[in-house]
Every structure is written in structure tokens, then in C-alpha cells.
Amino acid sequence: MAPFVKPSEAELERRRTIQINDETVTNISSTDFPGHYPGEDNSWSFETFKNTFRVEHHYLTPAESSFSLIGADAAIANALRRILISEIPTLAIETVYVYNNTSVIQDEVLCHRLGLIPFTGSKKGIREFLRWRRKAEDGTPGPVYDYNTVQLRLQVECTRNPSAAPDEREPTKLYHHAHVYARDIEFVPAGRQADLFQAPEDIIRPVNPDILVAKLRPGQVIDLQMHMHKGVGADHAKFSPVATASYRLLPTITITRPILGRDADKFARCFPRGVIALERVSAAEANTPGSGYEGHEGEKKAVVADPMKDTVSRECLRHPEFEGKVKLGRRRDHFIFSIESTGQWDSDELLLEAIKTMKKKCERLEKQVINMVR
Amino acid sequence: MSREAYQVPTGSQAANPAAVGKSFDAYGGGAAEVGPQMQYLCGDCGLKFQMRRGDAIRCKECGCRILYKERTKRMVQFEAR
Numbered sequence A: 001m002a003p004f005v006k007p008s009e010a011e012l013e014r015r016r017t018i019q020i021n022d023e024t025v026t027n028i029s030s031t032d033f034p035g036h037y038p039g040e041d042n043s044w045s046f047e048t049f050k051n052t053f054r055v056e057h058h059y060l061t062p063a064e065s066s067f068s069l070i071g072a073d074a075a076i077a078n079a080l081r082r083i084l085i086s087e088i089p090t091l092a093i094e095t096v097y098v099y100n101n102t103s104v105i106q107d108e109v110l111c112h113r114l115g116l117i118p119f120t121g122s123k124k125g126i127r128e129f130l131r132w133r134r135k136a137e138d139g140t141p142g143p144v145y146d147y148n149t150v151q152l153r154l155q156v157e158c159t160r161n162p163s164a165a166p167d168e169r170e171p172t173k174l175y176h177h178a179h180v181y182a183r184d185i186e187f188v189p190a191g192r193q194a195d196l197f198q199a200p201e202d203i204i205r206p207v208n209p210d211i212l213v214a215k216l217r218p219g220q221v222i223d224l225q226m227h228m229h230k231g232v233g234a235d236h237a238k239f240s241p242v243a244t245a246s247y248r249l250l251p252t253i254t255i256t257r258p259i260l261g262r263d264a265d266k267f268a269r270c271f272p273r274g275v276i277a278l279e280r281v282s283a284a285e286a287n288t289p290g291s292g293y294e295g296h297e298g299e300k301k302a303v304v305a306d307p308m309k310d311t312v313s314r315e316c317l318r319h320p321e322f323e324g325k326v327k328l329g330r331r332r333d334h335f336i337f338s339i340e341s342t343g344q345w346d347s348d349e350l351l352l353e354a355i356k357t358m359k360k361k362c363e364r365l366e367k368q369v370i371n372m373v374r
Numbered sequence B: 001m002s003r004e005a006y007q008v009p010t011g012s013q014a015a016n017p018a019a020v021g022k023s024f025d026a027y028g029g030g031a032a033e034v035g036p037q038m039q040y041l042c043g044d045c046g047l048k049f050q051m052r053r054g055d056a057i058r059c060k061e062c063g064c065r066i067l068y069k070e071r072t073k074r075m076v077q078f079e080a081r
């Protein structure tokens, strides 16, 4: 068999760039699979992946993180994104027992709002002690124990504030409990939960205590109990551990011919701040024949400073003075992830948990494939 | 069922045995007195008061003729979805 052909670096660059033209997006499908280019070896190899795959961290806070996966296929990046959104378990309010609700907000709407409030508490308690609530054999919800249910209570009554100023108009000053906030929800420990979820660090509590749940007027009452269970985002969005987990491809901007003087200013204004920088044409550049800078020494020229900040608005393609001078694109294998946590997990834990989940799923699939060929 | 056997449902506390913790003013008192008695809310001034059968349908404070019944204290279960 003839030895494999190696494509040139320029050809590889062309293959991994998605072209963004003024009205179309082309070269969108990846072609790095065996048999697409005759004579090339495009079979997947773990060694090559290990050597080329990189992760770059951009910023990290408990609530939000951003990082790049470089050298992975879209299938891997998208699998991670989908696992983040819908397969990492969290604890959320699932059943509400309403004893009284004389507020203007209907029972159904109130319960729906309660379900969407993100809660947090002892990580060990939520992840290791709390388990799924199993279904009974006939498919009905199974029994409730301290290891699969967390009980909460919300009891608020609105009353007049006798010490309010006579000309007061502000309801929150005129009445007590005119606003019901997420912080008014109390944790009711059952069994071993009293030891596991202790105030103030480990108690089950809303992540954002200032979420407005309902508004009340004097004489109105909300009295209800809630049961929390573990669930996944695939079942209901309230169980999703992320507010959003998304990725975008790294934008590329290639200036093919010099953009100088006033045009350079205009070009920089076509992009978000920081994407394009302005530099002076150096003497060496001006003295190089064929560079396009001849006789322009000291003039301003546009250079690409940070394409990651670009939103790919394509504004620069609308102006005739930049025609044929710039090429926009996106790097096919560079995924800029952004994970925003709802608070039960830290954003960095989420990525690790997603990878763990994906690994588990792959192991399950591997077993099935082995069974299939047996 | 004869007319005499029929009992007007009372808004008493017995309907809410699972309620725990504090009790609210808004719940009003029970029907401790003899005979069917209901809690009513005035549509005008918001006063809560009890009325018996045969009483004039009027607020005891302001005389308003529009009265509301209180919500039942029976538990209602919802899914938070």
C-alpha cells in the first residue's frame, strides 16, 4: 500500500475554518474522517487527540466560568453542553401542599414560581446523602424518607404597620410582609437531615434570598408546605443546574490587504471595542516592496488584536472600502464555553461532573457494543 | 337526605389538622358557639365577622351588603411545574 499523503498546513487551515461571507456561511461540515480525502489517513487516534487537545481557562467564579476546548469535535462539545443542561441532578421543589393562599396570585402560578427557585445547602448532604425518590412498582411516586425528600415551609401573613408615618405610600413600609421573598421559606429538617444540613453554611436555603415570590396586602395569607426531590433537567428545567451552558466557535479575522489611515479608524469601529488595534506603519514595512505599505510610513494601520471579543456582526463586510481586504471566519475545532451555574453546584464542578457523566455513558455504550459483536 | 339532616359546612379549624406552627389572625376563630356559624368578609371595609342563619346580610361596621366567604382551609396539592 502506498504511504499516506500529508496535507499542507495551508490546506489544514482551510479545512478547519468556517468561512463567513457577506450573505452566506460556507465550509460548515468537518471532513476529518477516513475516506473523505483519497490517500490521507484521517482515522481517529487517541495519541493525536492527546497531543493536540487543549483546555484554556478564561475566567472562573463560583457562579460563572468560561473556557475553551481546542481540538475537539463538535459532537464532543455538544454532548458536554447537553449533559450540563439536562443530565446533572439537582434538588428542587417538586410538590406543594397549599393550606391557605388568599393572595392575588393563583395557587398554580405560585407553585410553579416556587418550583423554579434555586436552592443550595450542604454539598455532601445533597450529593451523597440525598438519593432519588424511587417509583413504586405500579408507577406511582414511591414513599418519602429523610434521604429522598427535603421538607420546606412558607407561612406569611400581611399585617398593617401601626408605626408607619400617616402619609406613607410605600407598601413595604405601610405593611409587614407586603412582599414575600425566597428568604421567607423555612427548612424543616427530618430525621438525619438535622445533623447534615446545619445553619448557617449547610442549611437548605435559596441561593438568591431576594427573589420576589408574591405580594400581599393586609389580611392576606400564604400558608404552604413543600417537598423537594432530586431530578434532572431532562424532566423539568427547574432541575437544570445551569442558567445557561453554551458555546461559540472562535471567530477569525484575516486582513489580507493593508487597511490604512481613516479607513483603519472606520474598520476598528465595525467591531466591538478591543478586537481591532491601530498601529503605525514601521519603516521596515514601508521599505518592503509588494507589502502594500510602500510610502505609508507612520500612517495608522488596522491590526487584529483579540478576535475572541468579536461578535461576528459582519458589519465590516457592508462597506465597499474593505472589499477584498478582510476575511471573516470561525475556527471549527475551538469551542468557547460559557457555564452559568444556578448555585447548587459551583461552575467548575459542573464541567467535571459533566465529563464524569459522559464517561459513565460511554462505558455503558461500550458494554452494549461488546454484547452486540459477541 | 332530609333537609333537617343537612349541616351547613363550618369554616372551623378541624378541616386543617396538618397545619403546624403559628395560627393566623386571618384564619379567624372557629365556630365554638352552638349552631351553624360562618366567617364572612366585608366587601367594603374588609372586616371579618361571624353570622348566623337569619342574621341581616350586612357588615356590622359599615353596613355594606356585599359579603364574601373565606377560602376553605382544606389542603390542596400541586406539582411545582
Ligand SMILES: [Zn+2]
Binding pocket: B042, B043, B044, B045, B046, B047, B059, B060, B061, B062, B063, B064
Ligand atoms: Zn364593612
